Amino acid sequence: MLPSILNGHAMNEHTSLEAQVITVTSGKGGVGKTTLTANVGIALAQLGRKVVVVDSDIGLRNLDLVMGLEHRIVYDIVDYVEGRCRLRQALIRDKRVAELFLLPAAQTRDKTAVNPQQMIQVCDELRKEFEFILIDSPAGIEQGFQNALAPADLVLVVINPEVSSVRDADRVIGLAESQGKTQIYLVINRVVPARVKRQEMLSVEDIKEVLSTEIIGIVPEDDAILSASNRGMPVVCNGKGPAALAYRDIARRLSGEHVPLEIPQALGWWQRLFGKAS
Amino acid sequence: MKALNRFFAKSNSAQVAKQRLQTLLAYDRLEIPPGVLALIKDDIVAAISRRVSVDCEHVNVNLLHEQNSSKLVVDIPLIANRGARAVRSAGRSNAR
Numbered sequence: 001m002l003p004s005i006l007n008g009h010a011m012n013e014h015t016s017l018e019a020q021v022i023t024v025t026s027g028k029g030g031v032g033k034t035t036l037t038a039n040v041g042i043a044l045a046q047l048g049r050k051v052v053v054v055d056s057d058i059g060l061r062n063l064d065l066v067m068g069l070e071h072r073i074v075y076d077i078v079d080y081v082e083g084r085c086r087l088r089q090a091l092i093r094d095k096r097v098a099e100l101f102l103l104p105a106a107q108t109r110d111k112t113a114v115n116p117q118q119m120i121q122v123c124d125e126l127r128k129e130f131e132f133i134l135i136d137s138p139a140g141i142e143q144g145f146q147n148a149l150a151p152a153d154l155v156l157v158v159i160n161p162e163v164s165s166v167r168d169a170d171r172v173i174g175l176a177e178s179q180g181k182t183q184i185y186l187v188i189n190r191v192v193p194a195r196v197k198r199q200e201m202l203s204v205e206d207i208k209e210v211l212s213t214e215i216i217g218i219v220p221e222d223d224a225i226l227s228a229s230n231r232g233m234p235v236v237c238n239g240k241g242p243a244a245l246a247y248r249d250i251a252r253r254l255s256g257e258h259v260p261l262e263i264p265q266a267l268g269w270w271q272r273l274f275g276k277a278s
Numbered sequence: 279m280k281a282l283n284r285f286f287a288k289s290n291s292a293q294v295a296k297q298r299l300q301t302l303l304a305y306d307r308l309e310i311p312p313g314v315l316a317l318i319k320d321d322i323v324a325a326i327s328r329r330v331s332v333d334c335e336h337v338n339v340n341l342l343h344e345q346n347s348s349k350l351v352v353d354i355p356l357i358a359n360r361g362a363r364a365v366r367s368a369g370r371s372n373a374r
């Protein structure tokens with residue numbers, strides 16, 4: 001029986017000195033993997049950890065854009081894999097937070113440019129320098145997903161509370177399990193508590209029952225997310241809204257802290273009128 | 279009709295979603311298309327009909343999903359030779 005991530009236990013044999021590769025995937029597209037990778041990566045760095053976020057969506061890179069680092073890309077992961085640069089040259093330092101780097105994907109190639117074995121080798125190199133390696137997986141279950149999954153010590157499956165996302169997540173969880181991954185956790189993204197209350201939206205309990213997978217985070221729908229990606233300034237940089245808080249909680253749980261899971265509640269009308277307490 | 283109205287009402291749609299997902303994921307995990315259940319029913323009726331008379335119109339074959347396992351639950355009414363309904367025979371077979 002694995003110790004629960006929510007009780008603040010360190011993962012398996014990993015100590016604070018060993019690197020951890022965390023793959024963020026979903027199956028379904030557009031559910032919030034890239035936003036989660038960016039925000040949790042930054043939040044971990046804010047906690048003082050050495051973090052690299054890796055964009056494995058080759059051909060359709062977006063992690064750079066969401067983080068506001070797109071203008072700094074010179075080399076990417078394919079350049080390194082094909083021997084045109086050193087790994088250090090492809091890493092972009094995020095100057096907003098100490099010890100946070102981005103390894104961008106290539107924009108002009110496709111998922112066949114890298115294979116799972118090469119991803120494992122890249123991560124083995126990154127393990128020498130970093131405590132956390134977050135891999136932003138592309139949507140789907142084809143080679144891009146296989147590349148992202150191969151080096152994973154821990155898998156985060158991001159879902160939205162709607163039928164297609166949950167169905168795809170079930171498939172992805174099955175695929176991850178068949179590849180020997182045992183640390184698989186759900187992040188429920190874009191929860192709207194008022195709609196859950198009106199029984200228009202699947203609840204956390206519903207999802208837990210259907211997928212039988214431990215939940216590591218619940219992120220409410222938050223208008224601030226769109227503005228954040230418009231500006232290339234992820235919400236955890238300075239935000240106090242519900243999504244930022246949720247992302248920081250996920251980062252804290254990943255670094256071994258005991259943070260109880262809270263189910264977001266619908267606000268009363270007076271709270272909506274006068275603004276939420278921060 | 280009431281059930282149909284509830285299906286289309288905006289409220290409670292989450293409950294419908296949950297039920298649909300539970301049923302569907304049972305099939306996905308077994309890697310069989312849901313439509314195959316009707317074919318399984320035909321196969322079972324054909325096999326049993328070779329030995330005994332079956333009330334084909336009232337045969338039910340359902341997939342029962344529990345946490346870590348699934349079961350086929352089969353309900354096959356039989357017809358006695360003298361026209362009256364024989365004792366209902368419920369057959370169970372495990373499908374994992």
